Amino acid sequence: xxxxxxxxxxxxxxxxxxxxxxxxxxxxxxxxxxxxxxxxxxxxxxxxxxxxxxxxxxxxxxxxxxxxxxxxxxxxxxxxxxxxxxxxxxxxxxxxxxxxxxxxxxxxxxxxxxxxx
Amino acid sequence: xxxxxxxxxxxxxxxxxxxxxxxxxxxxxxxxxxxxxxxxxxxxxxxxxxxxxxxxxxxxxxxxxxxxxxxxxxxxxxxxxxxxxxxxxxxxxxxxxxxxxxxxxxxxxxxx
Numbered sequence: 001x002x003x004x005x006x007x008x009x010x011x012x013x014x015x016x017x018x019x020x021x022x023x024x025x026x027x028x029x030x031x032x033x034x035x036x037x038x039x040x041x042x043x044x045x046x047x048x049x050x051x052x053x054x055x056x057x058x059x060x061x062x063x064x065x066x067x068x069x070x071x072x073x074x075x076x077x078x079x080x081x082x083x084x085x086x087x088x089x090x091x092x093x094x095x096x097x098x099x100x101x102x103x104x105x106x107x108x109x110x111x112x113x114x115x116x117x
Numbered sequence: 118x119x120x121x122x123x124x125x126x127x128x129x130x131x132x133x134x135x136x137x138x139x140x141x142x143x144x145x146x147x148x149x150x151x152x153x154x155x156x157x158x159x160x161x162x163x164x165x166x167x168x169x170x171x172x173x174x175x176x177x178x179x180x181x182x183x184x185x186x187x188x189x190x191x192x193x194x195x196x197x198x199x200x201x202x203x204x205x206x207x208x209x210x211x212x213x214x215x216x217x218x219x220x221x222x223x224x225x226x227x228x229x
Contacts (some may be wrong), residue, residue: 041219
Protein backbone atom coordinates (compact mmCIF):
# COMPACT_ATOMS: atom_id res chain seq x y z
CA UNK A 1 0.00 0.00 0.00
CA UNK A 2 0.88 3.64 -0.27
CA UNK A 3 2.98 5.20 2.49
CA UNK A 4 2.09 8.39 4.29
CA UNK A 5 4.58 9.83 6.76
CA UNK A 6 3.68 12.30 9.47
CA UNK A 7 6.05 14.36 11.59
CA UNK A 8 6.47 14.99 14.46
CA UNK A 9 4.84 12.00 16.11
CA UNK A 10 4.77 13.73 19.46
CA UNK A 11 5.07 17.35 20.47
CA UNK A 12 4.68 19.29 23.69
CA UNK A 13 4.41 23.06 23.56
CA UNK A 14 3.55 25.98 25.77
CA UNK A 15 0.22 27.71 25.54
CA UNK A 16 0.26 30.52 22.99
CA UNK A 17 2.88 29.02 20.70
CA UNK A 18 2.30 27.62 17.22
CA UNK A 19 2.99 24.06 16.14
CA UNK A 20 3.45 22.75 12.61
CA UNK A 21 2.70 19.15 11.64
CA UNK A 22 3.87 17.76 8.31
CA UNK A 23 2.23 15.07 6.23
CA UNK A 24 4.10 13.55 3.32
CA UNK A 25 3.11 10.98 0.72
CA UNK A 26 6.32 9.04 0.20
CA UNK A 27 5.69 6.92 -2.87
CA UNK A 28 2.80 8.59 -4.62
CA UNK A 29 1.41 11.99 -5.48
CA UNK A 30 -1.56 13.14 -3.46
CA UNK A 31 -3.61 15.97 -4.87
CA UNK A 32 -5.94 15.66 -1.91
CA UNK A 33 -5.04 15.08 1.71
CA UNK A 34 -7.29 15.04 4.73
CA UNK A 35 -6.66 16.17 8.29
CA UNK A 36 -8.41 14.52 11.21
CA UNK A 37 -8.53 15.02 14.92
CA UNK A 38 -9.13 12.16 17.31
CA UNK A 39 -9.93 12.33 21.00
CA UNK A 40 -9.26 9.34 23.28
CA UNK A 41 -11.54 6.38 22.56
CA UNK A 42 -13.38 8.32 19.89
CA UNK A 43 -13.46 8.03 16.15
CA UNK A 44 -11.83 10.30 13.60
CA UNK A 45 -13.24 13.76 13.16
CA UNK A 46 -12.54 15.29 9.77
CA UNK A 47 -11.18 18.80 10.17
CA UNK A 48 -10.40 19.81 6.62
CA UNK A 49 -9.68 18.68 3.09
CA UNK A 50 -6.38 19.90 1.76
CA UNK A 51 -6.08 20.45 -1.99
CA UNK A 52 -2.75 20.94 -3.72
CA UNK A 53 -2.36 24.48 -4.96
CA UNK A 54 -5.61 25.80 -3.55
CA UNK A 55 -7.24 26.68 -0.27
CA UNK A 56 -8.28 23.97 2.12
CA UNK A 57 -11.94 23.18 2.68
CA UNK A 58 -12.78 23.23 6.37
CA UNK A 59 -15.54 21.31 8.10
CA UNK A 60 -18.21 23.17 9.98
CA UNK A 61 -17.02 24.31 13.36
CA UNK A 62 -13.31 24.16 12.55
CA UNK A 63 -11.58 27.53 12.82
CA UNK A 64 -9.67 28.35 9.66
CA UNK A 65 -7.44 30.88 11.38
CA UNK A 66 -6.67 28.47 14.16
CA UNK A 67 -5.77 25.49 12.03
CA UNK A 68 -3.81 26.68 9.02
CA UNK A 69 -3.41 24.17 6.22
CA UNK A 70 -0.97 24.46 3.37
CA UNK A 71 -0.66 21.97 0.52
CA UNK A 72 2.16 23.44 -1.50
CA UNK A 73 3.20 20.32 -3.37
CA UNK A 74 1.78 16.98 -4.45
CA UNK A 75 3.62 15.20 -1.65
CA UNK A 76 3.38 17.59 1.29
CA UNK A 77 0.60 19.10 3.35
CA UNK A 78 1.13 20.95 6.63
CA UNK A 79 -1.19 21.72 9.52
CA UNK A 80 -0.23 24.61 11.78
CA UNK A 81 -2.01 24.98 15.08
CA UNK A 82 -1.70 28.67 15.83
CA UNK A 83 -1.67 30.11 19.34
CA UNK A 84 -2.23 26.67 20.77
CA UNK A 85 -4.18 26.24 23.99
CA UNK A 86 -4.64 23.20 26.25
CA UNK A 87 -8.00 22.40 24.62
CA UNK A 88 -6.13 21.90 21.33
CA UNK A 89 -4.33 18.94 22.85
CA UNK A 90 -5.31 15.96 20.75
CA UNK A 91 -4.16 13.32 18.28
CA UNK A 92 -3.94 14.76 14.77
CA UNK A 93 -3.84 12.40 11.80
CA UNK A 94 -3.46 13.07 8.10
CA UNK A 95 -4.46 10.83 5.24
CA UNK A 96 -4.28 10.73 1.49
CA UNK A 97 -5.83 8.71 -1.27
CA UNK A 98 -3.15 6.42 -2.60
CA UNK A 99 -2.18 5.29 -6.07
CA UNK A 100 -4.48 6.39 -8.85
CA UNK A 101 -7.51 8.61 -8.61
CA UNK A 102 -9.69 5.59 -9.38
CA UNK A 103 -9.35 4.04 -5.97
CA UNK A 104 -11.22 5.08 -2.87
CA UNK A 105 -9.08 3.87 -0.02
CA UNK A 106 -7.33 6.26 2.32
CA UNK A 107 -3.85 5.74 3.71
CA UNK A 108 -3.02 7.33 7.01
CA UNK A 109 0.02 8.84 8.61
CA UNK A 110 1.20 7.62 11.99
CA UNK A 111 -0.47 10.52 13.77
CA UNK A 112 0.89 13.41 15.82
CA UNK A 113 0.10 13.71 19.49
CA UNK A 114 -0.03 17.34 20.57
CA UNK A 115 0.08 18.30 24.23
CA UNK A 116 -0.31 21.97 25.06
CA UNK A 117 0.75 22.94 28.55
CA UNK B 118 -29.22 9.42 12.65
CA UNK B 119 -25.52 9.08 11.88
CA UNK B 120 -24.51 8.23 8.34
CA UNK B 121 -22.51 5.27 9.60
CA UNK B 122 -23.39 3.28 12.70
CA UNK B 123 -20.90 1.02 14.41
CA UNK B 124 -21.14 -0.58 17.84
CA UNK B 125 -18.16 0.73 19.86
CA UNK B 126 -17.97 -2.41 21.98
CA UNK B 127 -15.76 -3.39 23.67
CA UNK B 128 -15.86 -6.89 22.25
CA UNK B 129 -13.90 -9.53 24.11
CA UNK B 130 -13.25 -12.98 22.62
CA UNK B 131 -10.94 -15.92 23.38
CA UNK B 132 -8.00 -16.64 21.14
CA UNK B 133 -8.98 -18.68 18.11
CA UNK B 134 -12.57 -17.39 17.98
CA UNK B 135 -14.22 -16.05 14.86
CA UNK B 136 -14.89 -12.34 15.22
CA UNK B 137 -17.71 -10.56 13.42
CA UNK B 138 -17.64 -6.77 13.17
CA UNK B 139 -20.43 -4.83 11.50
CA UNK B 140 -21.52 -1.43 10.31
CA UNK B 141 -24.73 -0.10 8.89
CA UNK B 142 -25.11 3.03 6.82
CA UNK B 143 -27.84 5.23 5.46
CA UNK B 144 -26.32 6.87 2.34
CA UNK B 145 -27.04 4.73 -0.72
CA UNK B 146 -24.41 6.68 -2.67
CA UNK B 147 -21.55 4.98 -0.84
CA UNK B 148 -19.60 2.74 -3.20
CA UNK B 149 -16.21 2.31 -1.56
CA UNK B 150 -16.01 0.41 1.70
CA UNK B 151 -13.00 0.02 3.91
CA UNK B 152 -11.96 -1.50 7.19
CA UNK B 153 -9.13 -0.02 9.19
CA UNK B 154 -7.31 -1.34 12.24
CA UNK B 155 -5.99 1.15 14.74
CA UNK B 156 -3.67 0.32 17.58
CA UNK B 157 -3.51 2.65 20.53
CA UNK B 158 -1.81 5.96 19.72
CA UNK B 159 -1.17 4.98 16.10
CA UNK B 160 -2.69 6.00 12.81
CA UNK B 161 -5.30 3.69 11.24
CA UNK B 162 -3.98 0.92 9.00
CA UNK B 163 -5.97 -0.17 5.97
CA UNK B 164 -7.05 -3.81 6.26
CA UNK B 165 -9.61 -4.36 3.56
CA UNK B 166 -10.97 -2.37 0.66
CA UNK B 167 -14.08 -3.28 -1.32
CA UNK B 168 -15.79 -1.58 -4.20
CA UNK B 169 -19.55 -2.03 -4.39
CA UNK B 170 -21.17 -5.26 -3.17
CA UNK B 171 -19.62 -8.65 -2.63
CA UNK B 172 -17.05 -10.49 -0.60
CA UNK B 173 -13.31 -10.12 -0.38
CA UNK B 174 -10.93 -12.39 1.43
CA UNK B 175 -7.36 -11.74 2.54
CA UNK B 176 -5.78 -14.31 4.79
CA UNK B 177 -7.77 -14.52 8.03
CA UNK B 178 -9.89 -11.50 7.08
CA UNK B 179 -13.09 -11.48 5.04
CA UNK B 180 -15.02 -8.35 4.17
CA UNK B 181 -18.63 -8.48 3.04
CA UNK B 182 -20.73 -5.70 1.58
CA UNK B 183 -24.50 -5.93 1.17
CA UNK B 184 -25.59 -2.70 -0.48
CA UNK B 185 -29.25 -3.75 -0.59
CA UNK B 186 -29.27 -3.91 3.20
CA UNK B 187 -26.71 -1.11 3.66
CA UNK B 188 -24.68 -3.44 5.83
CA UNK B 189 -21.00 -4.30 5.84
CA UNK B 190 -19.09 -6.87 7.85
CA UNK B 191 -15.55 -7.86 8.68
CA UNK B 192 -14.83 -11.40 9.81
CA UNK B 193 -11.61 -12.39 11.51
CA UNK B 194 -10.88 -16.13 11.65
CA UNK B 195 -8.59 -17.74 14.20
CA UNK B 196 -8.31 -14.50 16.12
CA UNK B 197 -5.01 -13.74 17.83
CA UNK B 198 -4.09 -11.48 20.76
CA UNK B 199 -2.26 -9.30 18.24
CA UNK B 200 -5.65 -8.60 16.63
CA UNK B 201 -6.61 -6.63 19.73
CA UNK B 202 -7.22 -3.12 18.43
CA UNK B 203 -9.96 -0.75 17.38
CA UNK B 204 -11.56 -1.56 14.05
CA UNK B 205 -13.05 1.28 12.06
CA UNK B 206 -15.37 0.87 9.12
CA UNK B 207 -15.24 3.62 6.52
CA UNK B 208 -17.05 4.41 3.33
CA UNK B 209 -17.06 6.93 0.54
CA UNK B 210 -19.26 7.85 -2.39
CA UNK B 211 -16.33 8.51 -4.67
CA UNK B 212 -12.63 9.07 -5.07
CA UNK B 213 -10.52 12.21 -5.24
CA UNK B 214 -11.94 14.82 -2.89
CA UNK B 215 -14.92 12.80 -1.73
CA UNK B 216 -15.12 12.59 2.04
CA UNK B 217 -14.67 9.29 3.75
CA UNK B 218 -17.12 8.74 6.58
CA UNK B 219 -15.96 6.66 9.52
CA UNK B 220 -17.81 4.57 12.02
CA UNK B 221 -17.16 5.08 15.71
CA UNK B 222 -14.83 2.08 15.81
CA UNK B 223 -15.22 -1.21 17.69
CA UNK B 224 -12.66 -2.02 20.36
CA UNK B 225 -11.69 -5.68 20.16
CA UNK B 226 -9.86 -7.64 22.83
CA UNK B 227 -8.60 -11.14 22.05
CA UNK B 228 -7.64 -13.01 25.18
CA UNK B 229 -4.79 -15.53 25.12
